[in-house]
Amino acid sequence: MIDKLKYYLRINTDIDELQLERIGRYFQYRKVKRDTILLFAGEVCKELYVVSIGCVRTYYLTQQGHEKTRHIGFEGSVVTSISSFISQQPSFEFVGTLEDSELYTISHKHFYQLSIEIPEWEKCYTNFLEMVYIHQNRKIEMLVTLSARQRYEKLLNEQPFYIQRLSNKHLASYLDMREETLSRVKSK
Amino acid sequence: MIDKLKYYLRINTDIDELQLERIGRYFQYRKVKRDTILLFAGEVCKELYVVSIGCVRTYYLTQQGHEKTRHIGFEGSVVTSISSFISQQPSFEFVGTLEDSELYTISHKHFYQLSIEIPEWEKCYTNFLEMVYIHQNRKIEMLVTLSARQRYEKLLNEQPFYIQRLSNKHLASYLDMREETLSRVKSK
Numbered sequence: 001m002i003d004k005l006k007y008y009l010r011i012n013t014d015i016d017e018l019q020l021e022r023i024g025r026y027f028q029y030r031k032v033k034r035d036t037i038l039l040f041a042g043e044v045c046k047e048l049y050v051v052s053i054g055c056v057r058t059y060y061l062t063q064q065g066h067e068k069t070r071h072i073g074f075e076g077s078v079v080t081s082i083s084s085f086i087s088q089q090p091s092f093e094f095v096g097t098l099e100d101s102e103l104y105t106i107s108h109k110h111f112y113q114l115s116i117e118i119p120e121w122e123k124c125y126t127n128f129l130e131m132v133y134i135h136q137n138r139k140i141e142m143l144v145t146l147s148a149r150q151r152y153e154k155l156l157n158e159q160p161f162y163i164q165r166l167s168n169k170h171l172a173s174y175l176d177m178r179e180e181t182l183s184r185v186k187s188k
Numbered sequence: 189m190i191d192k193l194k195y196y197l198r199i200n201t202d203i204d205e206l207q208l209e210r211i212g213r214y215f216q217y218r219k220v221k222r223d224t225i226l227l228f229a230g231e232v233c234k235e236l237y238v239v240s241i242g243c244v245r246t247y248y249l250t251q252q253g254h255e256k257t258r259h260i261g262f263e264g265s266v267v268t269s270i271s272s273f274i275s276q277q278p279s280f281e282f283v284g285t286l287e288d289s290e291l292y293t294i295s296h297k298h299f300y301q302l303s304i305e306i307p308e309w310e311k312c313y314t315n316f317l318e319m320v321y322i323h324q325n326r327k328i329e330m331l332v333t334l335s336a337r338q339r340y341e342k343l344l345n346e347q348p349f350y351i352q353r354l355s356n357k358h359l360a361s362y363l364d365m366r367e368e369t370l371s372r373v374k375s376k
Binding site: 060062063068082083086087092119122123125126129130132133134136137138141144145 | 250251256275311314317320321325326332
Protein backbone atom coordinates (compact mmCIF):
# COMPACT_ATOMS: atom_id res chain seq x y z
CA MET A 1 0.00 0.00 0.00
CA ILE A 2 2.96 2.28 0.68
CA ASP A 3 4.33 1.67 -2.86
CA LYS A 4 2.58 4.72 -4.26
CA LEU A 5 4.05 6.91 -1.51
CA LYS A 6 7.51 5.62 -2.39
CA TYR A 7 6.79 6.32 -6.05
CA TYR A 8 5.94 9.97 -5.25
CA LEU A 9 9.10 10.35 -3.19
CA ARG A 10 11.23 8.60 -5.83
CA ILE A 11 10.18 10.97 -8.62
CA ASN A 12 10.35 14.14 -6.51
CA THR A 13 13.46 13.61 -4.37
CA ASP A 14 16.92 12.01 -4.30
CA ILE A 15 16.06 9.71 -1.40
CA ASP A 16 17.58 6.24 -1.90
CA GLU A 17 15.73 2.93 -1.61
CA LEU A 18 17.04 2.09 1.85
CA GLN A 19 15.81 5.41 3.22
CA LEU A 20 12.49 5.11 1.36
CA GLU A 21 11.97 1.84 3.19
CA ARG A 22 12.61 3.58 6.50
CA ILE A 23 10.29 6.48 5.65
CA GLY A 24 7.56 4.10 4.54
CA ARG A 25 7.54 2.49 7.97
CA TYR A 26 6.52 5.79 9.59
CA PHE A 27 3.46 6.26 7.38
CA GLN A 28 0.06 4.68 7.95
CA TYR A 29 -2.35 3.85 5.15
CA ARG A 30 -5.90 5.03 5.81
CA LYS A 31 -9.22 4.93 3.95
CA VAL A 32 -11.58 7.83 4.66
CA LYS A 33 -15.17 8.41 3.45
CA ARG A 34 -16.00 11.65 1.63
CA ASP A 35 -17.03 14.69 3.71
CA THR A 36 -15.08 13.48 6.74
CA ILE A 37 -13.48 16.15 8.90
CA LEU A 38 -9.93 15.07 9.73
CA LEU A 39 -9.16 18.13 11.87
CA PHE A 40 -11.50 20.66 13.47
CA ALA A 41 -10.52 24.30 13.92
CA GLY A 42 -9.30 24.74 17.49
CA GLU A 43 -7.58 21.34 17.59
CA VAL A 44 -3.81 20.95 17.36
CA CYS A 45 -2.84 19.35 14.05
CA LYS A 46 -0.82 16.22 14.75
CA GLU A 47 -0.88 14.59 11.31
CA LEU A 48 0.19 15.28 7.77
CA TYR A 49 -1.47 13.57 4.79
CA VAL A 50 -0.23 12.50 1.39
CA VAL A 51 -3.24 11.92 -0.86
CA SER A 52 -3.08 8.56 -2.67
CA ILE A 53 -6.64 8.60 -4.03
CA GLY A 54 -9.32 11.26 -3.63
CA CYS A 55 -9.26 14.82 -2.48
CA VAL A 56 -8.62 16.67 0.78
CA ARG A 57 -9.09 20.36 1.47
CA THR A 58 -8.21 22.90 4.16
CA TYR A 59 -10.66 25.70 4.89
CA TYR A 60 -11.66 28.18 7.54
CA LEU A 61 -14.82 30.04 8.54
CA THR A 62 -15.20 33.81 8.39
CA GLN A 63 -16.96 35.75 11.17
CA GLN A 64 -20.08 35.58 8.99
CA GLY A 65 -19.79 31.78 8.86
CA HIS A 66 -18.70 31.55 5.22
CA GLU A 67 -16.28 28.78 4.28
CA LYS A 68 -13.06 29.97 2.65
CA THR A 69 -10.94 27.25 1.05
CA ARG A 70 -7.17 27.66 1.33
CA HIS A 71 -5.99 24.54 -0.42
CA ILE A 72 -7.33 21.50 -2.26
CA GLY A 73 -5.05 18.51 -2.68
CA PHE A 74 -5.64 15.75 -5.20
CA GLU A 75 -3.57 12.60 -5.81
CA GLY A 76 0.10 13.09 -4.89
CA SER A 77 -0.49 16.24 -2.84
CA VAL A 78 0.62 16.87 0.71
CA VAL A 79 -2.13 18.31 2.90
CA THR A 80 -2.18 19.46 6.52
CA SER A 81 -3.01 22.53 8.58
CA ILE A 82 0.56 23.71 8.08
CA SER A 83 0.77 26.47 10.70
CA SER A 84 -0.69 24.25 13.39
CA PHE A 85 1.44 21.27 12.33
CA ILE A 86 4.61 23.39 12.60
CA SER A 87 3.77 25.37 15.72
CA GLN A 88 1.68 22.72 17.53
CA GLN A 89 -0.75 25.50 18.40
CA PRO A 90 -4.54 25.20 17.80
CA SER A 91 -5.49 25.22 14.13
CA PHE A 92 -7.42 28.06 12.57
CA GLU A 93 -8.38 25.75 9.70
CA PHE A 94 -10.43 22.62 9.23
CA VAL A 95 -9.06 19.71 7.18
CA GLY A 96 -11.54 17.39 5.48
CA THR A 97 -12.10 15.04 2.56
CA LEU A 98 -14.23 16.04 -0.42
CA GLU A 99 -14.21 12.56 -2.00
CA ASP A 100 -13.79 9.01 -0.70
CA SER A 101 -10.04 9.07 -0.13
CA GLU A 102 -7.02 6.89 0.55
CA LEU A 103 -4.30 8.65 2.49
CA TYR A 104 -0.80 8.09 3.82
CA THR A 105 -0.59 9.74 7.21
CA ILE A 106 2.43 10.54 9.32
CA SER A 107 2.42 11.90 12.86
CA HIS A 108 4.09 15.19 13.81
CA LYS A 109 6.52 13.29 16.03
CA HIS A 110 7.62 10.88 13.30
CA PHE A 111 7.79 13.62 10.70
CA TYR A 112 10.37 15.57 12.70
CA GLN A 113 12.16 12.38 13.70
CA LEU A 114 12.73 11.73 9.99
CA SER A 115 14.17 15.26 9.62
CA ILE A 116 16.83 14.31 12.15
CA GLU A 117 17.45 10.79 10.83
CA ILE A 118 17.47 11.53 7.10
CA PRO A 119 19.09 14.76 5.86
CA GLU A 120 17.37 14.40 2.50
CA TRP A 121 14.00 14.45 4.27
CA GLU A 122 14.92 17.82 5.77
CA LYS A 123 15.66 19.02 2.23
CA CYS A 124 12.22 17.74 1.08
CA TYR A 125 10.63 19.62 3.93
CA THR A 126 12.39 22.86 2.95
CA ASN A 127 11.22 22.41 -0.66
CA PHE A 128 7.70 21.78 0.61
CA LEU A 129 7.76 24.99 2.68
CA GLU A 130 9.04 26.98 -0.32
CA MET A 131 6.29 25.52 -2.47
CA VAL A 132 3.44 26.22 -0.05
CA TYR A 133 4.65 29.76 0.51
CA ILE A 134 4.81 30.46 -3.22
CA HIS A 135 1.43 28.78 -3.71
CA GLN A 136 -0.17 30.91 -1.00
CA ASN A 137 1.40 34.06 -2.40
CA ARG A 138 0.24 33.29 -5.95
CA LYS A 139 -3.26 32.75 -4.63
CA ILE A 140 -3.27 36.14 -2.90
CA GLU A 141 -1.86 37.69 -6.10
CA MET A 142 -4.60 36.04 -8.18
CA LEU A 143 -7.33 37.25 -5.82
CA VAL A 144 -5.99 40.79 -5.91
CA THR A 145 -5.21 41.15 -9.60
CA LEU A 146 -7.80 39.00 -11.44
CA SER A 147 -11.57 39.32 -11.74
CA ALA A 148 -13.82 36.39 -10.82
CA ARG A 149 -14.12 35.49 -14.50
CA GLN A 150 -10.35 35.66 -15.06
CA ARG A 151 -9.72 33.46 -12.02
CA TYR A 152 -12.13 30.84 -13.35
CA GLU A 153 -10.58 30.94 -16.83
CA LYS A 154 -7.06 30.62 -15.44
CA LEU A 155 -8.05 27.51 -13.49
CA LEU A 156 -9.91 26.09 -16.50
CA ASN A 157 -6.77 26.46 -18.63
CA GLU A 158 -4.18 25.38 -16.09
CA GLN A 159 -5.94 22.81 -13.89
CA PRO A 160 -9.21 21.80 -15.57
CA PHE A 161 -9.61 18.75 -13.27
CA TYR A 162 -10.48 21.13 -10.43
CA ILE A 163 -13.55 22.15 -12.40
CA GLN A 164 -14.41 18.59 -13.36
CA ARG A 165 -14.08 17.13 -9.89
CA LEU A 166 -15.30 19.82 -7.51
CA SER A 167 -18.88 20.80 -6.72
CA ASN A 168 -19.86 24.39 -7.50
CA LYS A 169 -19.96 25.13 -3.80
CA HIS A 170 -16.35 24.07 -3.18
CA LEU A 171 -15.07 25.49 -6.44
CA ALA A 172 -16.63 28.88 -5.64
CA SER A 173 -15.10 28.80 -2.15
CA TYR A 174 -11.67 27.93 -3.60
CA LEU A 175 -11.89 30.75 -6.18
CA ASP A 176 -13.23 33.13 -3.51
CA MET A 177 -16.48 34.02 -5.26
CA ARG A 178 -20.17 33.44 -4.62
CA GLU A 179 -21.80 30.35 -6.08
CA GLU A 180 -24.11 32.58 -8.15
CA THR A 181 -21.09 34.36 -9.62
CA LEU A 182 -19.49 31.02 -10.49
CA SER A 183 -22.69 29.81 -12.21
CA ARG A 184 -22.86 33.03 -14.22
CA VAL A 185 -19.18 32.81 -15.21
CA LYS A 186 -19.51 29.11 -16.14
CA SER A 187 -22.52 29.73 -18.37
CA LYS A 188 -20.66 32.26 -20.52
CA MET B 189 29.69 46.79 10.54
CA ILE B 190 28.79 43.11 10.22
CA ASP B 191 29.04 42.64 14.03
CA LYS B 192 25.32 43.24 14.53
CA LEU B 193 24.47 40.63 11.89
CA LYS B 194 26.69 38.13 13.70
CA TYR B 195 24.97 39.06 16.95
CA TYR B 196 21.53 38.29 15.46
CA LEU B 197 22.77 34.96 14.13
CA ARG B 198 24.52 34.12 17.41
CA ILE B 199 21.38 34.57 19.50
CA ASN B 200 19.02 32.86 17.03
CA THR B 201 21.07 29.91 15.74
CA ASP B 202 23.73 27.36 16.68
CA ILE B 203 26.18 28.61 14.05
CA ASP B 204 29.75 28.66 15.38
CA GLU B 205 32.18 31.59 15.19
CA LEU B 206 34.16 30.21 12.27
CA GLN B 207 31.03 29.81 10.20
CA LEU B 208 29.73 33.23 11.30
CA GLU B 209 32.94 34.71 9.91
CA ARG B 210 32.31 32.94 6.60
CA ILE B 211 28.66 34.05 6.47
CA GLY B 212 29.62 37.64 7.28
CA ARG B 213 31.84 37.76 4.21
CA TYR B 214 28.85 37.16 1.93
CA PHE B 215 26.84 40.08 3.31
CA GLN B 216 27.22 43.71 2.23
CA TYR B 217 26.51 46.65 4.51
CA ARG B 218 24.34 49.32 2.88
CA LYS B 219 22.84 52.65 3.96
CA VAL B 220 19.54 53.55 2.31
CA LYS B 221 17.49 56.77 2.58
CA ARG B 222 13.84 56.56 3.66
CA ASP B 223 11.17 55.99 0.98
CA THR B 224 13.64 54.23 -1.31
CA ILE B 225 12.25 51.41 -3.43
CA LEU B 226 14.67 48.48 -3.27
CA LEU B 227 12.62 46.27 -5.60
CA PHE B 228 9.86 47.17 -8.05
CA ALA B 229 6.99 44.79 -8.80
CA GLY B 230 7.80 43.00 -12.05
CA GLU B 231 11.52 42.72 -11.27
CA VAL B 232 13.17 39.48 -10.14
CA CYS B 233 14.22 39.71 -6.49
CA LYS B 234 17.95 38.97 -6.24
CA GLU B 235 18.62 40.19 -2.70
CA LEU B 236 17.58 39.49 0.85
CA TYR B 237 17.90 42.11 3.60
CA VAL B 238 18.57 41.91 7.31
CA VAL B 239 17.54 45.21 8.89
CA SER B 240 20.24 46.65 11.16
CA ILE B 241 18.65 50.07 11.68
CA GLY B 242 15.38 51.41 10.29
CA CYS B 243 12.43 49.80 8.67
CA VAL B 244 11.68 48.00 5.39
CA ARG B 245 8.31 46.90 4.09
CA THR B 246 6.91 44.71 1.31
CA TYR B 247 3.67 45.75 -0.35
CA TYR B 248 1.63 45.29 -3.51
CA LEU B 249 -0.93 47.28 -5.45
CA THR B 250 -4.53 46.20 -5.97
CA GLN B 251 -6.29 46.63 -9.31
CA GLN B 252 -7.72 49.84 -7.90
CA GLY B 253 -4.20 51.09 -7.13
CA HIS B 254 -4.41 50.70 -3.34
CA GLU B 255 -1.25 49.73 -1.48
CA LYS B 256 -1.55 46.59 0.64
CA THR B 257 1.31 45.96 3.05
CA ARG B 258 2.33 42.34 3.55
CA HIS B 259 5.19 42.73 5.97
CA ILE B 260 7.06 45.41 7.89
CA GLY B 261 10.51 44.55 9.24
CA PHE B 262 12.24 46.56 11.96
CA GLU B 263 15.71 45.99 13.48
CA GLY B 264 16.75 42.34 13.34
CA SER B 265 14.12 41.33 10.76
CA VAL B 266 14.73 39.53 7.50
CA VAL B 267 12.95 41.15 4.56
CA THR B 268 12.69 40.21 0.90
CA SER B 269 10.07 39.45 -1.73
CA ILE B 270 10.14 35.82 -0.63
CA SER B 271 8.28 34.17 -3.53
CA SER B 272 10.38 35.94 -6.11
CA PHE B 273 13.62 35.33 -4.18
CA ILE B 274 12.86 31.60 -4.04
CA SER B 275 11.45 31.12 -7.53
CA GLN B 276 13.52 33.78 -9.32
CA GLN B 277 10.34 34.79 -11.13
CA PRO B 278 9.15 38.43 -11.35
CA SER B 279 7.97 39.84 -8.03
CA PHE B 280 4.37 40.72 -7.38
CA GLU B 281 5.49 42.92 -4.49
CA PHE B 282 7.51 46.07 -4.03
CA VAL B 283 10.18 46.25 -1.32
CA GLY B 284 11.05 49.67 0.11
CA THR B 285 12.35 51.55 3.15
CA LEU B 286 10.02 53.54 5.39
CA GLU B 287 12.85 55.12 7.44
CA ASP B 288 16.51 55.92 6.81
CA SER B 289 17.89 52.40 7.08
CA GLU B 290 21.07 50.39 7.42
CA LEU B 291 20.87 46.94 5.91
CA TYR B 292 22.91 43.78 5.50
CA THR B 293 22.22 42.44 2.04
CA ILE B 294 23.03 39.05 0.55
CA SER B 295 22.58 37.99 -3.06
CA HIS B 296 20.39 35.07 -4.09
CA LYS B 297 23.48 33.26 -5.38
CA HIS B 298 25.45 33.61 -2.15
CA PHE B 299 22.43 32.79 -0.02
CA TYR B 300 22.01 29.39 -1.66
CA GLN B 301 25.76 28.84 -1.73
CA LEU B 302 25.74 29.14 2.06
CA SER B 303 22.96 26.52 2.20
CA ILE B 304 25.31 24.09 0.49
CA GLU B 305 28.44 25.09 2.43
CA ILE B 306 26.94 25.35 5.92
CA PRO B 307 24.29 22.80 7.00
CA GLU B 308 23.27 25.01 9.90
CA TRP B 309 22.44 27.78 7.44
CA GLU B 310 20.03 25.41 5.67
CA LYS B 311 18.40 24.78 9.07
CA CYS B 312 18.10 28.59 9.60
CA TYR B 313 16.47 28.86 6.21
CA THR B 314 13.93 26.15 7.07
CA ASN B 315 13.12 27.93 10.35
CA PHE B 316 12.74 31.19 8.44
CA LEU B 317 10.31 29.57 5.99
CA GLU B 318 8.29 28.08 8.84
CA MET B 319 8.16 31.48 10.53
CA VAL B 320 7.06 33.43 7.45
CA TYR B 321 4.38 30.87 6.65
CA ILE B 322 2.98 31.02 10.19
CA HIS B 323 3.22 34.82 10.16
CA GLN B 324 1.32 35.03 6.88
CA ASN B 325 -1.31 32.61 8.12
CA ARG B 326 -1.80 34.50 11.39
CA LYS B 327 -2.23 37.69 9.40
CA ILE B 328 -4.95 36.11 7.25
CA GLU B 329 -6.57 34.72 10.41
CA MET B 330 -6.49 38.17 12.03
CA LEU B 331 -8.02 39.81 8.97
CA VAL B 332 -10.79 37.25 8.83
CA THR B 333 -11.66 36.95 12.51
CA LEU B 334 -11.03 40.41 14.01
CA SER B 335 -12.73 43.75 13.42
CA ALA B 336 -10.64 46.81 12.47
CA ARG B 337 -10.73 47.98 16.07
CA GLN B 338 -9.70 44.57 17.44
CA ARG B 339 -6.79 44.42 14.96
CA TYR B 340 -5.56 47.82 16.11
CA GLU B 341 -5.88 46.89 19.80
CA LYS B 342 -4.05 43.61 19.30
CA LEU B 343 -1.14 45.42 17.66
CA LEU B 344 -1.16 48.11 20.35
CA ASN B 345 -0.88 45.43 23.05
CA GLU B 346 1.58 43.12 21.34
CA GLN B 347 3.78 45.38 19.21
CA PRO B 348 3.20 49.02 20.25
CA PHE B 349 6.33 50.21 18.41
CA TYR B 350 4.49 49.66 15.11
CA ILE B 351 2.04 52.35 16.18
CA GLN B 352 4.77 54.65 17.45
CA ARG B 353 6.99 54.40 14.39
CA LEU B 354 4.64 54.10 11.41
CA SER B 355 2.66 56.86 9.71
CA ASN B 356 -1.12 56.47 9.71
CA LYS B 357 -1.01 55.70 6.00
CA HIS B 358 1.36 52.75 6.38
CA LEU B 359 -0.21 51.53 9.59
CA ALA B 360 -3.65 51.51 7.97
CA SER B 361 -2.29 49.62 4.96
CA TYR B 362 -0.61 47.07 7.26
CA LEU B 363 -3.81 46.56 9.27
CA ASP B 364 -5.86 46.45 6.07
CA MET B 365 -8.21 49.32 6.89
CA ARG B 366 -8.84 52.82 5.52
CA GLU B 367 -6.91 55.71 7.03
CA GLU B 368 -10.20 57.26 8.17
CA THR B 369 -11.08 54.04 9.99
CA LEU B 370 -7.69 54.01 11.69
CA SER B 371 -8.09 57.66 12.82
CA ARG B 372 -11.53 56.85 14.22
CA VAL B 373 -10.26 53.75 16.05
CA LYS B 374 -7.20 55.60 17.42
CA SER B 375 -9.34 58.45 18.80
CA LYS B 376 -11.45 56.08 20.91
